[in-house]
Amino acid sequence: MKVRRRRGLGAIIATSALAAGLLASTATSATAQNSIPGVDEISHSRNMSQVAHLPKQPPFDTQAAFGTDIAFTDNHAIVGNYDGFVIYDINKPHKPRIVSQVLCPGGQNDVSVSGDLLFLSTDYARTNDSCVSEPSTSADPNSWEGIKVFDISDLANPEYVASVRTDCGSHTHTMVPDRKRGSVLLYVSSYSPAEDLPNCQPPHDKISIVEVPVKHPERAAVVATPVLFPDGGNPGGENPDGTRRSATTGCHDLTAYPQKNLMAGACMGDGVLFDLSDKLNPRIIDQVQDNVNFAFWHSATFNNAGTKVIYTDELGGGGLPTCNATFGSKRGADGIYDIRGRGDNRSLEFRSYFKIPRHQAETENCVAHNGSLIPVKGRDIMVQSWYQGGVSVWDFTDSANPKEIGYWERGPLSDTERVIGGTWSAYYYNGYIYSSDIQKGLDVLAIRDWRTAPAKWVRYDEFNAQTQPRYGR
Template sequence: MKHTAPRGRMLKRLAAVSAFALIAGLLTAPGSSAAQTPVGGNTIPGIDEIVSSPNLKQIAHLDKSGPLTGTNTDWAFQGRYAYGGNYNGFYVYDVKNPKAPTVAAQVLCPGSQNDISVSGNLLFLGTDSQRTNDTCDNAASTAEVPGDRWEGIKVFDISNPLTPKYLKSVKTDCGSHTQTLVPGKRGEKAVYLYVSSYNLAGVDLPNCALPHDKISIVKVPLRNPAAAAVVATPVVFPDGGFPGSDSGSETTGCHDITVYAEKDLAAGACMGDGVLFDISNRAKPRIINTVRDEVNFAFWHSATFNNSGTKVVFTDELGGGGAATCNAAIGPNRGADAIYDIVGKGNKRKLAFRSYYKIPRYNADTEVCVAHNGSLIPVPGRDIMVQAWYLGGVSVWDFTDSRRPKEIAYWERGPLSLDTLTGGGSWSAYWYNGHIYSNDITKGVDVLELKDPRTNIAKFFRTDTFNAQTQDNYLRW
């Protein structure tokens, strides 16, 4: 990461804004009479009607276009470009002007979910569906001999973002549902990918035999990315993990892992288990602590550290991203986020549950709504994040007090249908260099602007590269 302004000048600006933010925070702190109250109560918006709190507004939208008509998925950012995953490939957006983003390039390369990360001149794409081959000219395959079916990681050269070039594939067991970029240790000319995948079928599948209680680790030499290869497949759950229950998923792998490389930590959302790892040795992650929630969590989906690395927010994908879970019948504690403090030191660190957070608005029973991907907003001294909730929209919430999280802003569209259960909405909503970018599953890209005295200082922080599951200390940006 590098600064985009001289450090001395940046620090003076931050000091001035910090003083303003402190005063404003005292006037509008969560829980005070001036705190933002969600607009609309439990009133369901009309079909496609946009509603929001006064402090969060849409400033741009781009529809899907060209051959990438599949489901939109995750984001990665670098410089003026945003890379948006899609089941049919990935978009390259020019976001130099957030109020007028444009499509700079499209790469047709089918293979769900096309989870995406970037590092330097490299882009990594995760494929979690069996394909006829490892190129971008492929089709879904269930007829090929199992060993001939391909799924895993594709590597692209994005030295020219307008013309990405396919370099290399790495086949991984059970494919790559998600993949997390892990910087090498200081001085190491390599990056790693922690590849998460799982088997929900309950039976052996081609290329995904049970028990699949492991992750795949791919090492990518930066001087020779074509030599990328699987270097380890550590078993995360030698005891088999959570065996499953009527309300919770059996653990047969991990869904997603977030790393905080500076602190040698990772947090794994692993179906029926939440995991805290020591990643001092990048190729040999070591479990420090695991937790379960057999009452309210159905499927541990993703994780976010706070900036000091003392908390983890885990999300629960109740309903697997295909159910209406933001309604009175489900309630506030299921299909929610769970906030854990990291207590203790060294090998004795543990994840200690503190509270749940769920958007404080009911959706229609026809709206697929679920806790999904989000990121921190860089506000020194506070823990604030933005998060996607499918058709529940985009929520900005404060968990500085782990026991009393509170929403401070929201934006959403109304249902896609009032008659039929329908999926859609925001898959990933991330803060990048002063704005929120939401990748809408069915409609395209939304750019949102947050204007709130509690978060205004965040606009002064800039980074050159952003992968949400590869967390940095934003105070060093």
């Protein structure tokens, strides 16, 4: 984890200290609220089950080798890891197998895929852009962070073909095809600048757009750095309960809906809706803040109609036990926003919060994290990771009254100490739910429910959760 910038799970440093008073002020045990599974014990709703599990394999089997995000191509799942990435063959979901593993440390190593190209985000300072680099310090002007590009035409032997340095590194990125230019655009999210960081200077109210020519990926380069927050965005501050909300110094996640020319930004202190008609110049349509309950705007998901956005609040950066009576049902939760109006008059209207209804142990890091739609025409259903809170499937067709319809979870990694773990990303792909567990590896889950049954017939050759496809007509 970084010390100089709060990134992902590294964000616990400041927040945990501020939340310590809250944790200490209550003697309420989550066990008193519901039955918490024992260490590594599996609990699930009747309509969900595990159909396969493949543990992390060497060299990615250490506690520090966190499993991260997932991208899908041609019935293969590509799972990022702080130490590289793993390609799984999921043609037989009940029997996934590893096709290849690439050792290339760089945290978080979030992934996306387009055709024969794989993109990898490096957000930890390294001595250089190679896969044999060593950890460095961001105060070193020669340190490297940014985007790596791999050719995966041979999935068993990925080839590293290009790298692009970006200001403040690349915490996450969002892939958007640009067929007119014959290229792929990567919208790079990064944040938390500081005066002593030569490659990450404040105010950093921007994103970096990297263009990768499909036929010549070795020519990848930064082609634009649009400033999104000329007024500085949310200045941050203290929420009513005493915890801190983040100032906006960039974005954490951007989710594009290319067929709607829309993009949603989860930008630390702000939730943003963008017009993406001019791909090199995203234009803000509306911008909202929640200075009561949200601490860190983390990610975003559109519904299929493009009339709603789900924003997540990663309170504590993924390192705190926030699924308990102390934090309640509105902190570390999802915020559901309807998109009202048309064109430039569109606005984000808050409707409700959603949080898993099961309390977790005080040793379990739990908060809203990555998920995707389950493609059911006429309904808005999402599958989502909650770290050690497990995988939740929930319906937000009625924006004001969301409800969980299924879940699957493991008990804590430990009942005596807090060990960072749980599901980082859970996505629906071609009939099954795939979960990347930070410590445990790959889980394949099934949901058997009348509300999700139509999704079984939806098939994708390629799927990136942050590049939302449209399904149905």
